[in-house]
Amino acid sequence: MSGILFASVPVHGHVSPLLPLARHFVDRGDHVTFLTGARFADAVSATGAEHVALPEAADFDDRTVSSKYPEREGMPAVKAIAFDFEHIFVRPAEQQYAALSALVTGADVDVVVCDPLFFGAAIYAEHSPADRAPVVVAGLVPLNYPGPGLAPFGMGLAPMGGLAGSIRNTILAAATKRIFRPVNAAADEVAHRAIGRSLSGAVLDWLPRADAIGQLTVPTFEYRRPDAPASVVFTGPVSAAAAPHARPEWWRDVEAARTVVHVTQGTIANDDPSELILPTIHGLADSGALVVVATGGLPVQALGTLPVNVRAAEFLPYDELFAHTDLFITNGGYGGVQYSLSHGVPLVVAPGKEDKVEVAARVAWSGTGVNLRTQRPTAAAIKGAVERVTTEPRYRRAAQRIAADIAASSGAAGFAAMVDRIIAGAEEPFPAQSFAGWRSSSPASASSSDSSDSSNSRGLT
Template identity: 50%
Template sequence: MPHYLLASVPIHGHVTPLLAIAADLAGRGDRVTFLAGRRFAGAVTATGAEFLPLPADADYDDRLLAERKPGPGGIAGLRADITGTFLRPARAQYDALHVHAVASSTPPDVVIADPTFIGAALLAGHDREQRPPVVSAGVVPLTLSSPAVAPFGLARAPLRGPLNRPRNAVLHALVRRVLFAPVQAELDALFRAVHGRPAGAFLFDLQGTLDAVVQLSAPGFEYPRPDAGVPIRFAGPIIPASAGGELPPWWDELGTGRPVVLVTQGTIANTDPTELIRPTIDALADEDALVVVTTGGRPIAELGALPGNVRAAQYLPYDLLFPRLAVFVTNGGYGGVQYALAHGVPLVVAGATEDKPEVAARVAWSGTGIDLRTGRPAPAALRRAVRSVLGEPRYRSAAARLAGEIAAARGVDELVEVVDALRRGERLPIG
């Protein structure tokens, strides 16, 4: 039986999709080991996988990230996030991977890593004969550079017409030579410490140094990259069934005929409900809609007084909730957006941190919703956006098109096929 080693940074939204993959593979009778943060040990073993703890230098509690003193926004904030959250733990990640994937007496047949797990790129820096294949499981938007797309981090969709590539060339030069040059220097220093040479790839192109990318999305949500230098496959989101649990007493109200609007700030960027949840509540207080709030574990009392058309819970079973939704209002977490699209639910997105502006830009580009281009939208802007999404069929039609693509995707079977080909030493088609 094949042996899969999964690896993720200790962030809930990155671990959760890999847990679904682990459960599927373990259910097939395969051996699965999972390198993750200690707080996810129980969730890992519940899938049937063997838990491997990250070293202390690579482990942290993601729930504390949002409670840190607010840092800079925009590009400066993205630089700080990449450096502190993803780059500096990479050497410890690599050391753990080397122990479990190279030096082990029972090495895995493949390493499947979260794209922000930079230790996997360090492992892939070894000659192929010295390591197992390394595959990226795309739990965030594709970051790969291309003349056909603007550089990652600027949240700019491709232009139609002849100005697209000239614009992109200028932006790529700006990003590489100025905006992210300090981060690239730190990445190169890390590679020199391990391999005696610089990275050989720009920061956002590290996926291209791996053996394949299996993106957990649909082709229609990602910008086309006709010149990608790495095999890319789209598996669709891997969505686990909910764990069940008691439904709130108001659950039956979801079927009374009013459009249901869900708003959430996810499980990390949820410490300040005045960013998105409270403005949405205020925006829709007088609308003929039922507004459902999930707080991602935060106390409901933090929301303040709730209008009569608002229902709130810390968590809800999304597999039961999303088929009932008319609109999803979100700060742009990649997994939640994919979940909405899998159910054909159009979106209103307001995100300003991490990869959320990139997710929001893809929502607008794909026609599946509205990007408010801010992390703190005004109630009036939210009201207009929700009314537009409810009133204009093109958004739901685009979301339904993406739902069709996701339904046709092969999920974990796509990943297994890629892994099997790599194990046989086959050369996968590029792109």
């Protein structure tokens, strides 16, 4: 039996992917402690783990971020990411570190499993490995790890090699360094108070200092890193059991529809349906598709009068819905995208803030969908993207290839095996050749799909 300490920022999209991992460790007999926000106590306890609330100064409700920081609205994506990193993730890190250190000191903790934006762990990882527990990152956002041809994280740009890529990335790196200067200054300020010295590198670039990274996707969805060490491991997404939501009374329409397009803004960024849901409804009103909306808790009445081809509910039975879904329209949450791809469903992404621009960029790069490059697409833009994805078979084929990779991935058992090797002192969490294909400079096979095959294309007719 091992002592496993999970640590996550108090954000729904960060806590949720860790819950099935925590349950896996509990089920196999490990003692699991979970440090995160107070409002997640019941969700954590349901896994069998022991919940420990973050100190009040490090706790917040991610549902109120927009109202607490109205100045975020209208910011360009990279500036919004820098703002979020400084105010939402970096400044609470001192209290995160204190709580984390106290738990490691006062309990039998063999390993810390953290989310990438729990920067208290970044400070903790500054200690010598001999003076701390191993730190394993659960990669529940796009991988922010150095590699050739990569633009700075937050730009939402695919890799670009050669001289042009070098020039592009050098210019962008200089601009990003200026934008993120307050973030790094805040991180060093926090680190000085916590451990008496600055971080050994930029706070966003702390992942190489972790003992291992278990990325919760498959290699075909992530940019190549030829120089990445064997400590970067892909375990595939680990989904919790879908909530047992009842079928709505109109469910037979889903089963009978020739083409089903599902759209949602998730359960957090859903207070303004004019961002994505309403443009989708309007853009597809005269299409042959059945548009299925999940409002995520927003009353359906808030959508107004619905066209005849639209069905809406606050929540839906997702496992059953995605078995009938031909295309998923989303604002780019990492977990939702992985869920869609696990069912072989291609996407149209209108990325919101946080890491969503990076998710959308990977959707386009992997060939699994279209990136609309805006949080507020027009109805015409959505209509065009949907027509493209539903009539060009290459998108579905790319999504199905990734679905096969996900089905073959190691999941929670593989993540646990990686953690066990780290606890045992193994120098590599998995043999380096395990992801030799990903550690190649060759382009992704999924992004080079042939669009000439028209079989299995159902379109909007």
